[in-house]
Amino acid sequence: MERSSSTERLQPITSVNSGDGIPMGGDLYSFTIQIVNVIFYGKPGHGNEWVLIDAGMPKSGDKIIEEAERRFGENNPPQSIILTHAHFDHIGGLIDVLEKWDVPVYAHLLEIPYITGKRDYPDPDMTVEGGMIAKMSKLFPTEAIDIGERAHELPADGTVPGMPGWRWLHTPGHSEGHVSLFRESDGALIAGDAFVTVKQDAMYKVMTQELEVSGPPVYLTPDWESAEQSVKALAMLQPKVALTGHGIPVSGEYLQEHLGRLAANFRELAIPDHGKYVDGSDS
Numbered sequence: 001m002e003r004s005s006s007t008e009r010l011q012p013i014t015s016v017n018s019g020d021g022i023p024m025g026g027d028l029y030s031f032t033i034q035i036v037n038v039i040f041y042g043k044p045g046h047g048n049e050w051v052l053i054d055a056g057m058p059k060s061g062d063k064i065i066e067e068a069e070r071r072f073g074e075n076n077p078p079q080s081i082i083l084t085h086a087h088f089d090h091i092g093g094l095i096d097v098l099e100k101w102d103v104p105v106y107a108h109l110l111e112i113p114y115i116t117g118k119r120d121y122p123d124p125d126m127t128v129e130g131g132m133i134a135k136m137s138k139l140f141p142t143e144a145i146d147i148g149e150r151a152h153e154l155p156a157d158g159t160v161p162g163m164p165g166w167r168w169l170h171t172p173g174h175s176e177g178h179v180s181l182f183r184e185s186d187g188a189l190i191a192g193d194a195f196v197t198v199k200q201d202a203m204y205k206v207m208t209q210e211l212e213v214s215g216p217p218v219y220l221t222p223d224w225e226s227a228e229q230s231v232k233a234l235a236m237l238q239p240k241v242a243l244t245g246h247g248i249p250v251s252g253e254y255l256q257e258h259l260g261r262l263a264a265n266f267r268e269l270a271i272p273d274h275g276k277y278v279d280g281s282d283s
Helices: 061-072 094-100 109-115 132-139 203-208 224-236 252-264
Strands: 021-024 028-033 036-041 051-053 080-082 105-107 151-153 166-170 179-183 188-192 241-244
Touching: 028 061, 028 241, 036 061, 036 241, 061 094, 105 109, 109 151, 224 252, 241 252
Parallel strands: 051 080, 080 105, 105 151, 188 241
Antiparallel strands: 021 028, 028 036, 036 051, 166 179, 179 188
């Protein structure tokens, strides 16, 4: 498989939670690599009945494999890998993981070009209103990777391969093919970056992982109208627990109160005052 800078260009930024794992219920586990989370779905001791959701920062493949082996045992690959989207910090370890585990990778149809070498993402918006990470976002890779025939479109019926009882929801805005995963039986939500629980553009808050239910990362969100509708749709589900791409998992009254507040006041709380995508120009 062809390598590219989106998986090879190490990003020198981390947080106090890097290397920590947080279990949520019996079958969800959020593991932080630098400033982003990968999610493990499945109960330890249940064979290969587990799924990896997202694949972390560049050069994080070994960390993902080590944590998976610690949780599920050695030589026990997942049934599948699900991508909420294909930004560099969600596919950074993917190629190395696939060299170890020959498993299918599922993403929304609109994300497939970014993992089959056909299309690069738009450049990050370093001009957007925000903190230091927004300003340094020009360094973040946007190039497509190519995983070839291992890339598969998520089933059109909304089911999630390897995750019975879950359904995927198209939640565009942060990327055009962004998806979130929801299990109605217990209200569990894997939100990706549709919303996050840390203010992702602010260096200090990212490093300390200060809890704050926030909109998607501002420097890589090109469609704010869709992003707003996605957050409103997720809030209407009234999730009881949420695992997000950045920040710690949240649950209960805190989640419902703050996600509801974000949905009701998205333009004031999430959309930056200025930026090339905010102003309607991507040039």
